[in-house]
Amino acid sequence: xxxxxxxxxxxxxxxxxxxxxxxxxxxxxxxxxxxxxxxxxxxxxxxxxxxxxxxxxxxxxxxxxxxxxxxxxxxxxxxxxxxxxxxxxxxxxxxxxxxxxxxxxxxxxxxxxxxxxxxxxxxxxxxxxxxxxxxxxxxxxxxxxxxxxxxxxxxxxxxxxxxxxxxxxxxxxxxxxxxxxxxxxxxxxxxxxxxxxxxxxxxxxxxxxxxxxxxxxxxxxxxxxxxxxxxxxxxxxxxxxxxxxxxxxxxxxxxxxxxxxxxxxxxxx
Amino acid sequence: xxxxxxxxxxxxxxxxxxxxxxxxxxxxxxxxxxxxxxxxxxxxxxxxxxxxxxxxxxxxxxxxxxxxxxxxxxxxxxxxxxxxxxxxxxxxxxxxxxxxxxxxxxxxxxxxxxxxxxxxxxxxxxxxxxxxxxxxxxxxxxxxxxxxxxxxxxxxxxxxxxxxxxxxxxxxxxxxxxxxxxxxxxxxxxxxxx
Numbered sequence: 263x264x265x266x267x268x269x270x271x272x273x274x275x276x277x278x279x280x281x282x283x284x285x286x287x288x289x290x291x292x293x294x295x296x297x298x299x300x301x302x303x304x305x306x307x308x309x310x311x312x313x314x315x316x317x318x319x320x321x322x323x324x325x326x327x328x329x330x331x332x333x334x335x336x337x338x339x340x341x342x343x344x345x346x347x348x349x350x351x352x353x354x355x356x357x358x359x360x361x362x363x364x365x366x367x368x369x370x371x372x373x374x375x376x377x378x379x380x381x382x383x384x385x386x387x388x389x390x391x392x393x394x395x396x397x398x399x400x401x402x403x404x405x406x407x408x409x410x411x412x413x414x415x416x417x418x419x420x421x422x423x424x425x426x427x428x429x430x431x432x433x434x435x436x437x438x439x440x441x442x443x444x445x446x447x448x449x450x451x452x453x454x455x456x457x458x459x460x461x462x463x464x465x466x467x468x469x470x471x472x473x474x475x476x477x478x479x480x481x482x483x484x485x486x487x488x489x490x491x492x493x494x495x496x497x498x499x500x501x502x503x504x505x506x507x508x509x510x511x512x513x514x515x516x517x518x519x520x521x522x523x524x525x526x527x528x529x530x531x
Numbered sequence: 532x533x534x535x536x537x538x539x540x541x542x543x544x545x546x547x548x549x550x551x552x553x554x555x556x557x558x559x560x561x562x563x564x565x566x567x568x569x570x571x572x573x574x575x576x577x578x579x580x581x582x583x584x585x586x587x588x589x590x591x592x593x594x595x596x597x598x599x600x601x602x603x604x605x606x607x608x609x610x611x612x613x614x615x616x617x618x619x620x621x622x623x624x625x626x627x628x629x630x631x632x633x634x635x636x637x638x639x640x641x642x643x644x645x646x647x648x649x650x651x652x653x654x655x656x657x658x659x660x661x662x663x664x665x666x667x668x669x670x671x672x673x674x675x676x677x678x679x680x681x682x683x684x685x686x687x688x689x690x691x692x693x694x695x696x697x698x699x700x701x702x703x704x705x706x707x708x709x710x711x712x713x714x715x716x717x718x719x720x721x722x723x724x725x
Contacts, residue, residue, distance in 0.1 A: 290621035290649050291631040331633040477602045477618075477630045484603075506602050506618055506630050 264296050268308050272296065275316055282326055282396075283459045286483035292329065299328040327397050331478065332368045335416065336375045336409075338473070339505050340423030343375065345524040347425050350500050351383045354468055360389040363467045363494065365458060366475035367393040370404025371417075375424075376471070377447040378433055382426070386450055392465065394456035401453045407443040411436055458487045463494040470495060473525075474504035481511075488512050495529050502526045542723050543570035543654040547643030547673065549665030550576075551693025553588070555713055556663075560593040560611070562717035567595055567609045569723050570654075574614040574646045576639050576665070586613050602630040614641035621649040637669035647673025656681035659723070661716060663687045665697030674705045685709045685719060 264272075269292070276282045284292060305311040314321050337343045354360050360380075364373045373393045380386040395401050409417075418430040434441040456464070458475065470491050476484045491501055492514055501509075501518065503525045509515050518527035548555065552575060577585060589611065590597040597611045606612070606626045614620040619631040619641050636642035647660050647670065660677040662670040664687055674684045684707045689695035691712045701707055711719060 288621075288623065288629045288631075290623050290629045290652075291619075291633070293652075294621065294631070294645070294649070295633070331631070333632055333634055474632045477632070481603060504632070506615060508601075511603070 264293060264300065264308065266293075268312075269293060269296060272312060272315060275312065276322075276326075279316065280319075280322055280326075281460070282457075284329065286459065286480045288478055288480055291331075291478060295329045295331070299325060302328070323397075323399060327399055330397060331474075332397075332400050334368045334371045335413070335420070336371045337417060337420035337424045337426075338372065338375075340420045342502070342505070342524050342526070343379065343420075343424035345522055345526055346376075346502070347379055347383070349521055350469065350526065351379060351385060353498075355383065355385055357468060358388065360385060360469075361465060361467045362389060362391050363465070363470045364391065364393045365456070365470060365472040365491070367395050367401075367404060367453075369400050369409075370407070370453075371409065372471065372473065373404065373451060374407060374443050374447055375421075377443075377450065378421070378426070379424075380450075381447065382428065386447075389450055391451045392467075393451055393453050396455060396457040396459075398455050401455060405448070405451075405453045407445075407448045408440050409443075411439050411441050414441055458490065459483065463490055465494065466496050467494050467499060468496065469500045469502065471502040472504075473502065474507070476503065476507045485512055488514050492517070492529070497529055497531075499529050500526055501529070541569070542657050542659065543572070543650060544659045544661060544720065544723065545572045545574065545647055545650045545673075545677075546661040546663065547574045547647065547665075547670045548576070548663030549639075549643075549667060549669065549694065549697055551664035553585070554664075554693065555687065555716075556589060557592050558713050559717050559720070560589060560595070562714075562721070563593065563595065564721045564724050565595055567611075567724060570606055570608050570612075571595075571610070572600075572606075572612045572614070572620070572646065572650065574620060574641050574643045576641070576643075576667075576669070577616050585616075589613065600628045600630065602628065604628045614646065616641075619645040621645065622653045624653055626653065637667055639667075639669050643670040644673040644676075648676040651676040651680045651682060654680075654682070658682035659685060661685040661687075662698055662701050664692035664694050666694035667697060668700045670697055671700045671704050674701050674707070678705060683708050685711060685716065687716065688712045
């Protein structure tokens with residue numbers, strides 16, 4: 263089990279040598295992640311874990327991937343997706359072009375969910391979905407549009423609860439235990455690394471989704487990231503967060519109006 | 532400093548349960564004397580539906596406020612905190628809650644082990660871990676962590692549990708301080724309320 267001072271050493275190494283800044287991540291959960299990698303990779307001591315991190319640039323990729331949480335699913339919180347269908351997409355439909363940013367998209371399940379919503383609303387052809395994550399390996403996996411077939415029962419139930427009426431299996435082809443989504447869905451996606459801790463805004467969007475990322479940050483970093491989103495949203499655009507995340511305690515609260523009980527806000531000032 | 536002594540409770544209780552544990556809480560909560568002077572956190576395995584019916588159900592049985600944990604919320608005594616569906620609950624050193632949607636632990640999210648271990652880190656010897664009825668082994672590792680930091684371990688008497696496995700696992704694998712029936716758990720909690 264890692265001590266607090268040891269954790270500080272590791273975080274300093276990661277920042278000074280590789281530019282990954284985890285110092286404003288929520289400590290309790292970060293500590294659990296580090297203990298998890300420590301035991302998964304069977305390091306006999308802290309010294310050996312630290313030595314590996316300082317010297318093995320290949321191992322860093324794995325370490326950072328394990329430090330960040332990459333748990334996601336399609337149509338997670340189906341009623342959130344239902345709100346997107348009924349309250350958000352109809353107003354975006356009037357736009358000549360729709361730009362959406364999935365920040366911290368992990369392995370991409372939510373991006374493909376969104377592409378399906380857009381297709382069903384007849385909007386996919388004029389949309390562009392920017393999907394970013396700080397980790398290049400999870401993005402590579404997202405880009406392929408492949409998920410385990412064993413997940414599909416759950417995903418298809420979520421899809422139906424979200425208001426989907428098509429046969430979900432028409433969106434993918436199944437082979438060797440995997441499902442690959444139609445190329446048509448991926449055609450409108452742009453994948454790119456972006457670190458919410460250190461990188462700037464890169465476009466103006468009509469909708470930004472950042473679900474279950476802010477919970478891993480401390481309050482100061484949450485505020486920084488929310489300001490980054492605010493800079494990246496046009497007037498009357500939408501911001502969507504995870505089920506337990508809120509604008510309520512941020513300085514942005516007055517500029518946004520919450521929608522319908524779901525974690526979606528519209529920029530009104 | 533004076534305001535800190537009011538908001539910083541001496542003791543903290545974390546209660547974990549699975550199958551059969553809601554019925555236990557529905558009996559324990561009405562028996563608690565008020566106001567609660569300690570921190571009180573409940574982690575129950577539940578279906579992955581993001582509704583608050585469980586908080587509502589529990590709130591019908593007590594005048595103590597029952598709240599689902601919010602991310603970054605400061606932990607105060609006198610409130611019954613409930614882990615939300617589909618999130619692990621962790622505790623920061625500055626006594627705020629932190630939510631986490633990482634991998635399930637013991638097939639569960641929220642996991643009892645995750646909250647118990649994190650609470651042990653922060654509350655140390657002033658923590659009481661209580662494990663109720665359940666049909667799996669979640670909670671045992673968490674109780675071990677509480678013991679390592681000098682806290683007190685309590686399990687439901689397995690004969691009184693609808694699913695005895697969870698308290699039994701703990702009794703077999705840790706040094707439990709008290710094994711109590713439902714009434715015993717209520718009165719132990721009330722004795723903390725000094």
